[in-house]
Structure formats: C-alpha cells, structure tokens
Amino acid sequence: HHANVLFEDKLMQVCHLLRDNVDYYDWVGFYFRNGDKEELKLGPYAGEPTDHTIIPFGKGICGQVAVSNQNFVVPDVTAQDNYIACSFTVKSEIVIPLFVNGENVGQIDIDSEDLDAFTEADERFLEYVNQEVAKLLEK
C-alpha cells in the first residue's frame, strides 16, 4: 500500500546515497525476512541486478546474519565457504542486521570491489543507518 511505497522509495534513496558517496561501496541493498518464511527477500538496492532475490536462512553471508543477529564483515570473500557470489568482481562484503523493536527483520548488505574494504567505522556507521531505517518502521 501507500505507506510501503514511500518506505521503499526512502530505502532506495538511502541505497543510492550510500553507493554514490562512498567510493568502495559498489553494491548496496536491503534484504528483509519474507513473511513467515525462513528466507530473505531482496528489497531496494543500488548497483548491478542480482539473481539472488531469495536467500534461505543460513545460506551465504546474508542467510547467516539472519540467524546469528550479528554483524558479519568479510575481508576476502574467496576465503568463505558459505558464501553466495553475486558478481566475480566483488572482493569483500559487510552485512549488518536491521532490528525493529528488538527483532531481526532484515539487513543492509554492501559489496566492495576492494579487498578488505570495511572497518569498524563502517560497522558503526551502518548500525546508525539501520537504526534510522528502523525508526521508519517502529510505532
């Protein structure tokens, strides 16, 4: 409905703002829990289209964060066994869970074409971004 369209539009703007302003953020997107299913569904994103619009809980970096509720920083994606490659140009990745009223409802996922691109400063910054996004959903 209307409120959801506005929310998705705002999230799309967040994705583009981040990708356009941080040179090592090459793909920026949100995944959300798909209803009552044990899977993530791709939401708004900026960057190349991905085939991975549905990710089962536990699969890949994103699926692991859906169950761990923890930040996941991957300095070198080739060193990960449980990883879903979206593009062969991606070298590192960061996934930060999104909590709404204390519940893990999704995540922000960022890919970089630079090796070891993400620091604790990115973690703190993206936690802040997610807190601001959560405010749009909390009543």
Ligand code: SME
């Ligand atoms: N690499 C992710 C999949 C999502 S793409 O990066 C957009 C993963 O391993 O979960």
